[in-house]
Every structure is written in structure tokens, then in C-alpha cells.
Amino acid sequence: MAGAHPLLLDHAVRDWVFIPLTLAIVLMKLLTQYMHQLFNTPPPSNKELKEVREMQAVARAGRLRGFGRFIPETSFKMRKEYFAGEKGFFTQKPVTRSPQEAMATDPTVMVDMMKKNLTGMVPQLAMGMVVNFFFQGFVIGKVPFPLSPRFKPMLQRGIDLASLDVSYFTSLSYYILLLFGLRGVFSLIFREDVVDETEMMRRQMNPMAAGPMGVDMEAMFKQEKAALAAVDFEWELESAEERAVDMLRRQMKAKKL
């Protein structure tokens, strides 16, 4: 019976809970966004010259493999020899430390993670606890569409009234909805990808994700060497004339139609 009647909610609830809660969450999200922007300068890179050279060498080898068909054969062979030859660059022992060592010895990684956590997750959790503490135990609003009873525990935490309509929700669930919904609005205002916490959560839940610190250089060197040896080289300029004639013919046929 109580579900059939629309519940009449007091005006005071609206004035003192709904609007202040919305405003508070919006302001808090704005604040975290700005703090994130201010604190999230990229850490000063403390790599030595040799490490930078090695990373660049790996990048260059990758590019060579990808775009090698634009340079003549002798040039390609010279570069390949430099990288993967007998006394090539990749046969030397790399100086870069493996990521585990880097994580343990380098304190900036820890500080970085702490900063990200502090400006991202902690204010949200704290706000959630504040909301739960102050606005607990009453219904705050109504969802405009009918829901199945399975949504009841999600929307009505802490209220055990079995006959209460599922459409009514409490402040905690409203808080979570606000958190998710304001993402869209903030991406409008800030014109850039604002979804920082969900990205972080996704990254934390994905154990395969590689860290930003130095990749295992030895393995990369071996990989690049093998890949360079396996590349099949063909200079594109050789067949360029035939391909141009082909394309022109096709264009003329298409225009004729």
C-alpha cells in the first residue's frame, strides 16, 4: 500500500539535504579536479644520459622496422648493422635498471603514487563517510522510472522497510550517482579527460599493466635484435611507378562511370 501512494516528502528535506548535498559534491569535485591539475606535474626525470640513449635506440629500431621501406637498401642495411650487427648497439649490456629495482630504490615513484591517491581517492572516500554519517536513515528523493526490487539494496542502504517503493533512494546512493553523473558535466567544462579515478581504479585492477618506469632493457634489446633480423626489406620506390599507373587507371575508370 505504501508503494502505491506517492510518498510525500517534507520540504525541509529538500531544503536542507538535497540541494546542499548536490552543491557540496559539485564543489568537492571541482576542488579535487583543480588539486589534481596543480599537483600532477610530471616528475622530474632523473635518468642518466646512457639510459636515455638506450630508450631512444629502441625507439629508433622500432621505427626502422616500421618505415624502412622508404629508404634505399644500402641505408637500411647500414642502420640494421649498427643496431643488430656483431658489435652492434644491442649486443652491449644495457645500463638501465629493471623496474623492480627502480621501484625500490627510487623514492619519487612512491611520492607520485601517494600524490595521486591523495588528490583522487581519499577526498571521495572521506566525503562518502561524511555523507553517510550526517544524512543517514532517511529517503531523499525519487527516481523517475520504476525499477525492479533487486535494486532495493543498492538504492536504499540502511533502511529496512520492505514495503517502501524501490524508486526512493537514500543519500549515500545519491552521492554515488552524483559522482558518476558529474563526470559527463565536468568533461564538458574542462574539455579534457577528467575521468581520473576510474582510470586509476582500472589500472589498479589490471595487474598486467606495465609501469611507467624503465622497462626491462635487456629483454627489449633481445626483442629488437630478433625483430630486426626477421624484417623483410623492400624499397618502395622500386615499384612506385607501377603502383602510380595502377591508381591513375582506377581513378580514370571511376571518373568515367
Added chain:
Amino acid sequence: MAPKKQQKGKVDELINPLAYKSNLQALGFLRNFVAVVSGIVVGICGVVGWHGFIYHFVAQLACVAAMFLKGCTNPPNYFVSWNTLLFFGVFSSTTLLSYILFWMIFYNICHVF
């Protein structure tokens, strides 16, 4: 409006990735904005029930019409295909959640108050 992508014959199509990305961003921005505004309007009108979502999809289709007015006369030139123009970001969680949120807020303020 974002620059066109080049099109070079039927088989060899070149897409300028920057232009394409900025086109998609413009479309996503518009979709987000329309989701918020339509949520507010629907909330104030007091629409209740699942058919409220139909207004959301109608508004998203209106975005396509808006794109045509903006000068995108030949969608494969600006987006890769018709499907991209019609469906990009319509079912994405950000637009849907924004719509639901603003619908809820304004419905509550105006009608449950």
C-alpha cells in the same frame, strides 16, 4: 568546423587522424551537452517512467540533424561512415548517466518537493 579528411579514390582512403579526432570530439561534446539539457527539460516536465529514455534518444538523433546544419553534408567525408555519426557516444555511459542524473535532480526539485 573541423577540417575535412582527404579522400583519395575508392580504394586508397587517407584519414587525417587529427582532423578525425577533433571531429569526434566536437560530436561527443555536443552529445554530452544535449544529454544534460534534455535531462533538465525532461525533469522539469515531470516525465515518469521508462519512456523518458525515448526523449534521450530523440535528442541524440537531433544531434545528427545539428551536424548536418553545421555543414557536414556528406558524413563519410567527415566521419568514416554513417554509423559513426549516428552511434558514437549515444550509448556511452557518460552521456546516459548525465542524462539520468539531471533528469533525477530536476524531477526531484520540481515535483517531489
